[in-house]
Amino acid sequence: MADKQIATPSKAHLRGSRFVYIAALFASLGGLLFGYDTGVISGALIFIKREFGLTTTAEEIVVSGVLLGATMGAIVGGKAADLFGRRRVLLVTAAIFGIGALASAAAPSPPMLIVSRVFLGLAIGLASTNVPVYLSEVAPPHARGWIVSLFQLAVTVGIVVAYLTDYAFAGVEGWRWMLGLAVAPAIVFGTGMFFLPETPRWLIRGGQHEVAHGVLVRIRQLTDVNVEIEEIKASLAQQPESGRWTDLLHRQVRPALVVGIGLAIFQQITGINTVIYYAPKILQAAGFNSASGAILATAGVGIVNVGMTIIAMFLVDRAGRRPLLLAGITGMIVTLGVLGLSFRISNPSEQLAWIAVICLMGYVASFAISLGPIFWLLIAEIYPLRIRGLAEGTAATFNWGSNLIVSLTFLTLVEKLGASSTFLLYASFSVTSWLFAYYLVPETKGRTLEEIEASWRARHRVRQTASPIS
Numbered sequence: 012m013a014d015k016q017i018a019t020p021s022k023a024h025l026r027g028s029r030f031v032y033i034a035a036l037f038a039s040l041g042g043l044l045f046g047y048d049t050g051v052i053s054g055a056l057i058f059i060k061r062e063f064g065l066t067t068t069a070e071e072i073v074v075s076g077v078l079l080g081a082t083m084g085a086i087v088g089g090k091a092a093d094l095f096g097r098r099r100v101l102l103v104t105a106a107i108f109g110i111g112a113l114a115s116a117a118a119p120s121p122p123m124l125i126v127s128r129v130f131l132g133l134a135i136g137l138a139s140t141n142v143p144v145y146l147s148e149v150a151p152p153h154a155r156g157w158i159v160s161l162f163q164l165a166v167t168v169g170i171v172v173a174y175l176t177d178y179a180f181a182g183v184e185g186w187r188w189m190l191g192l193a194v195a196p197a198i199v200f201g202t203g204m205f206f207l208p209e210t211p212r213w214l215i216r217g218g219q220h221e222v223a224h225g226v227l228v229r230i231r232q233l234t235d236v237n238v239e240i241e242e243i244k245a246s247l248a249q250q251p252e253s254g255r256w257t258d259l260l261h262r263q264v265r266p267a268l269v270v271g272i273g274l275a276i277f278q279q280i281t282g283i284n285t286v287i288y289y290a291p292k293i294l295q296a297a298g299f300n301s302a303s304g305a306i307l308a309t310a311g312v313g314i315v316n317v318g319m320t321i322i323a324m325f326l327v328d329r330a331g332r333r334p335l336l337l338a339g340i341t342g343m344i345v346t347l348g349v350l351g352l353s354f355r356i357s358n359p360s361e362q363l364a365w366i367a368v369i370c371l372m373g374y375v376a377s378f379a380i381s382l383g384p385i386f387w388l389l390i391a392e393i394y395p396l397r398i399r400g401l402a403e404g405t406a407a408t409f410n411w412g413s414n415l416i417v418s419l420t421f422l423t424l425v426e427k428l429g430a431s432s433t434f435l436l437y438a439s440f441s442v443t444s445w446l447f448a449y450y451l452v453p454e455t456k457g458r459t460l461e462e463i464e465a466s467w468r469a470r471h472r473v474r475q476t477a478s479p480i481s
Contacts, residue, residue, distance in 0.1 A: 031149055031230050035158050037203030038145050039165035040196055041101060041138035044108045046169025047176075047193050048077060048131055049284070050313070053291055054177025054306045055186035062186070063121045067426065071419050074289075076125040078415040080132020081139065085411050088140035089404015096217075097145040097400070098209045100137060105201030107134035109194045116191025136411055140404040143391035148210035148399075149230055152459045156327035159391050163384035164320045169196075171313035178306045212396055212460070215243050246461040247396060249468065258398050259405060263468055267393045270451055271406035274389065277444035278382045279413035281343060282437035285421045286312065286371055292422075293371070296430060298364030308368050315372045319379035331456040332385050333448070339381020340445040344438055346374035351434035382444070386410070392455045395464050 052074055060070060092100045111131030118124035142162050150158040173189075180188050211230075214223035220240065227236035259268055286293070290312060291305035326335060350370035357363040394402035424433045455463050 031151070031154075031158065034149055034207050034230070035146055035161050037200065037207060038101065038142050039161040040200035040203060041104060041108075041142040042162040042165030043169035043172070044193060044196055044200060045135050045138050046166035046171075047173045047196070048108070048112070048135060048169075050170035050173035051177060051189050051193070052077070052128075053289065053309060054174065054181060055189045057291065057306075058181075058184040058186040059124070061184070063124075065121065067422050069121060071422055072125060073121065073128065075415050075418045076128035077132035077135060078411055078418055080129035080134075081136035082132075082408055082411040082415055083129075084133040084136020085140050085404050085407035086136075087404075088137040089400040089402065089407070091137075092141045092144065092213075092400035092404070093398070096209045096213050097141050097148070098204060098207060100141050101145065101204045102201060104134045104137040104141070105197050105204060107131070107137070108200065109197035112191055112193035112197060116187045136407065139387070139411070140407045141400070143387045144400055144403050145210055147388075147391035147460065148212045151231070152457060154328065155392070155460075156332070156388060156456065157324040159388045160320070160324040160327055160384040163379075163387055164317070164324060167313070167316040167320045167379065167383075171310060171317055174306065174310035174313045178310060181306055211240075212243055212399075215240065216247060216396055242459070242461050243396070246464055249465075256401065259402055264395065264398065264402065266451075266470065267467055268402060268405070270393060270453070271390045271402065272409045273447050273451065274382065274386045274444075275406045275408075275410035276413045277440065277447060278386045278410060279417050280437070281340075281378075281382065281441045281444055282347065282417065282434070283375075283378050283383070284414050284418055285437075286375060289421060290371065293430070294364060294367055296425075298362075298367075308364075311368070312371050312375050316375045316379050316383075319376040320384060323380040323384050326380070327384065327388065328456060331454050332389060333452060333454045336381045336385050336448045336452060337445060339377045339379075339383075339385075340441055340448060342377025343374055343381070344441045344445065346370045346377060347434050347438035347441060350374065351431045351438060353431075354429070354434065355431035389452070389455065392460060392463055393453070393467070395467075396460070 056070060056074065059065065059073060063069075065073065088100060107130065111127060111134055114127035115124060115131055118127050143159050146159045146162060147155055176189050176192060180186070208226045208229070209222075211223040211226045214220075214226065224236060224240060227239060231239070258264065290309040294305040294308050323335060347370075350367060353363060353366045353370065357366070390403045390406040391399075421433070424436070428436070453466070458466070
């Protein structure tokens with residue numbers, strides 16, 4: 012009933028583009044919390060280790076607890092959104108963010124900190140699964156790229172805010188403040204989502220056509236939205252999927268599933284979150300002597316991340332997804348290679364420290380115009396409506412699972428192989444990801460979600476027609 016009241020056109024004070032932008036802004040706060048809660052641990056960990064006397068393995072577990080929770084949240088988040096709606100799941104997500112932040116800040120021991128971080132991770136997994144889908148389903152086709160990329164921009168802003176918060180409280184070793192301040196954006200996120208409508212595509216999927224009509228009138232600034240409604244209905248009628256896990260293996264869906272899972276894994280095994288979580292430790296190993304100096308330099312890396320994400324948002328609906336993806340991964344290969352080689356030929360020094368800062372900035376800049384935003388954008392675009400949440404959640408699960416593995420193994424790899432070989436290993440994974448993107452990732456610029464679905468069906472029919480000849 013609440014959804015119907017929120018969606019009634021007569022209640023709308025904002026229409027068209029303004030409403031879509033405001034909706035996108037509030038929904039993207041889920042991304043800001045995602046970024047803050049994953050990035051804040053990089054600075055807090057230095058002081059948590061001192062207070063609790065953590066070993067290397069314990070450090071990895073404290074960092075990775077949130078990733079375990081995110082993996083679990085992603086597993087259930089997509090299915091929950093398909094069943095209960097994107098908006099309801101995001102309201103629950105906001106509540107978990109707030110409770111998890113307070114519990115992390117109050118943790119009296121490492122086990123309680125780990126448990127609270129796992130709980131917080133549930134919200135991160137739910138947000139990463141549902142915010143991009145929510146944005147993709149309310150955005151008009153011509154602006155969908157940059158609107159969905161607001162999620163990744165919010166993630167990068169959250170990371171920078173986390174780094175600056177770490178720096179602000181580093182002098183008093185206030186790691187509890189670092190973790191606990193995330194409750195403020197969680198409250199704003201929940202309040203915003205309370206007043207936002209459900210997406211029209213989910214409403215039509217559930218048979219709530221009148222409510223969907225009201226939402227579309229509100230967000231498209233058109234009195235006649237029947238063409239879009241009929242297009243969505245026609246697309247649903249052609250989908251054999253019923254919303255079950257087994258539908259993900261359907262021949263029409265399988266190529267899109269491979270693209271989503273592949274990009275999910277490559278986004279992580281190319282090493283981005285070793286930088287997000289461990290940048291101060293990397294810079295200290297390269298030659299920065301003080302914790303505050305390493306944290307401040309890390310904030311500079313985060314600012315580059317934000318700036319390049321904004322550039323990606325400007326280009327993604329103009330240049331397209333594929334060109335940005337391939338160009339950015341090329342930059343990642345080069346910067347990781349230089350970083351790895353610089354550790355091999357230099358001992359920790361001021362010179363190596365600045366080489367590391369420049370390489371990390373170049374690497375993050377390259378990631379921010381490619382695998383960073385485009386992975387989340389594509390998995391919100393390429394799946395059929397009946398299983399969009401489920402399929403996006405599956406890709407997000409592989410993303411968080413890969414993130415967990417990389418984060419759990421980074422410090423161990425550095426201890427066993429050395430920093431040079433570790434970064435060169437990530438560079439080799441980047442080469443593989445470039446080949447994957449070149450041969451398998453489609454261009455989706457400028458097409459409606461229904462047109463993208465139709466293109467997968469057309470590919471399937473072409474393969475069926477060609478198979479007897481082969």
